[in-house]
Amino acid sequence: MDYIALYRKWRSQRFSEVVGQDHIVRALSNAIKMGWISHAYLFSGPRGTGKTTIARIFAKSLNCVNGPTVDPCNICDQCISIQQGNSLDVVELDAASNRGIDEIRSLREQTRFVPIGGRYRVFIIDEAHMLTQEAFNALLKTLEEPPPGIIFILATTDPQKIPPTITSRCLRFDFRRIPDELIRKRLEEVAIGEDIPYEDSSLEILSRYADGSLRDALAYMEEAILYGGGSLKVREVIECLGVPSYMQIKDFLLAIYRGDLDKGLEVIDDVMGGGVEPKIFIDNVISALKDMALLPDEKSEIRWSLEEISRCISLLEDLSLKLRWYNFPKLVLEVGLIKLISNFKRAVVVSEVRKADVPVVEFSTDFDKIKDLWSLFLDTVKRESIRLHAILRECFPSSFTDNTLIIGIRAGFSFHYEYLSKQENKRVLEKILSSLLKKDVKIDFIMEEGKGDKLKSTANKIAEMFNGSIIATESKKEEKDNEDGNG
Ligand SMILES: [Zn+2]
Structure with a gap:
């Protein structure tokens, strides 16, 4: 029996199977129905989120004998040859390994020929940001005077590196990280389809570890199936991926919460003994805390306020950075734990004072709260829109009055100012901030003055x-x- 990697075997073959990119599927389907086909597209987004998969489905939709159709048949010669990657009308170029001018020149040569069997010749350039400047220049000439029946699809994980002269000639689609839950569902379909027995939580661990990439999730799943000898058990998935268990994460957080140093050190021993990288452990603790902030669990024993969670996250982020640079990870981890515990001890004292009904002066204003929550706010924005996050990352909370947060933008950053001030972007930010603060707030922007x-x-x-x-x-x-x- 021929072996095919899971992610290839289970690659979506039609728009209806694509996971987590509904906005793109919808726009492309409408384009096909309306016959509005552009000659150049830019597909940007994180790795493993379906850029080349959708590019191929799009090519099939256009060239299927029943097409153009939003639901290609997958059985005609056109569909099959595109699916197998040997269609003469659909040319794929991996710019990571073919980044020079010669490749683009030969691509340009090919654009002179009319489609052979289909209606369009589709050129898919993967990792397009890797092309050299000369290659971009050569490509630009073709994009400026596109021959009829030719379509370019540039796929990239790093759109900033593509010259604006190119991007401005493309119709742009931004792919999103695929939510863990959708990845988990897809893994479940695959496990059932492949007749692999699985424990529910093992799929959750895999989808979380894949960090928004379905391709990675399927690759990890395959590794774990091999490791487990044909099944997916939580214990074995944890061992195979080298991830900390849910219990270890929970115990570690509880130790910080209760100020229980012994318990915390015990968890560290256990984690390191299990072969988990300390940095991966801390990153997992951070992501558990973020979940705690976004989806609070009523039953959880840990009763931190959002500010406390946020403070804990930023201390852990420092620790994670240190773990990257220092040579004695266990020591760094232990010192980090002591720092965390001593930092949270004070919080306990304050709450005891409150219990005794001694009046406590409330120093924390909304603005302090926002400053504490800033990193969490940025993270939440990132989940919603990577572009918005990239721009907001360079700004800072400036002041808070009249229930309005003023976000500062550095002098001269007028693009940032205009982009953020757009109604739709402002609304997204206001919604997120309001939900973090648990009250309705408005947002406005101010550009710093020049010197x-x-x-x-x-x-x-x-x-x-x-x-x-x-x-x-x-x-x-x-x-x-x-x-x-x-x-
Ligand atoms: Zn077909």
Whole structure:
């Protein structure tokens, strides 16, 4: 029997089977129905989220003998040859290994020929951001004067690296990380289809470990099936992937929560003894905490506020960074644990004081809360939109008044300002922030002033303070020198 990797065997063959990219499937299906076929597409998004899979289904839809159709037959010669990767009308180029001008030149040569059996010739360039500048220039010429019947699909995990001259000529589709739950469902279908006995939680562990990539999930699943000798058991999946168990994560968090150092050290021994990488352990603890913040479990013994969870996440993130650089991971982990426990001890004291009904001055304002939650806020935005997150990451919480958070944007970043100020983007951010704060808040943006403006505004403030007015401004040379020296 021929062996075929699971992810190839279970690759979606029609739009209705595609997992987690409904927005793209819908737009492309409508394009096919309306006959609005562009000559160039840009598919961008994380690895393993279905870019080349959808590119191939799209090519089949266009070239199927029954087509153009949103539901290609998968049995005609056109469909089968595209599926097997030997269609003369659908050319795939992996730019990671063919990144030079010669490859693009030969691709351009091929664009001169009319389709052989189908209606369109489709050129799929995977990892398109890897092309060299010369190759991009050559490609640009073709995109500027596209021969009829030719379609380019550029797939990339890193759209920022593709020159704007190219992207502006493409219809762009942003693929999203596939939610864990959808990956789990797909793994279940595969396990049933392959007649593999499985324990429910093993699929959950696999889907979580795959971090939004269905292709990775299927590859890990295959490894785990081989490791387990034909079945998927939780214990074996954990061993095979080298991931910490749910119990270890829970015990570790409980140890921090209760301030139980002995228990925490015991978990660390157990984790390291089981061959789990310390960094992977901490990253898993972080992701468990994020889940705790987003989907609070009423029954959980750990009763942290969002601010506490957020503080714990940022301490763990520091720890995760240190684990990358230091040579004695166990020691780093133990010292990190002590730091976490001592940091949370204070929280316990405060809550005891409150229990005794001694009035406690509430220092925490909404703005402090937002600053504490900022990293969690960014993470939640990332789940919604990678592009929005990439832009917001460079901004900062500036002030909070009248139930409105003002987000600061650095001087000169006018693209950021315009993008974030769009109604639809603002609404997404407001929704997320409101749900984190558990109250409705508005968001607005302010761009920092440039250096000259800043001086002027300080002068204005001073003038205001003394009820005066500015009569002249001059900049002092020594001041500037000082500034340069410090900066
Ligand atoms: Zn067909």
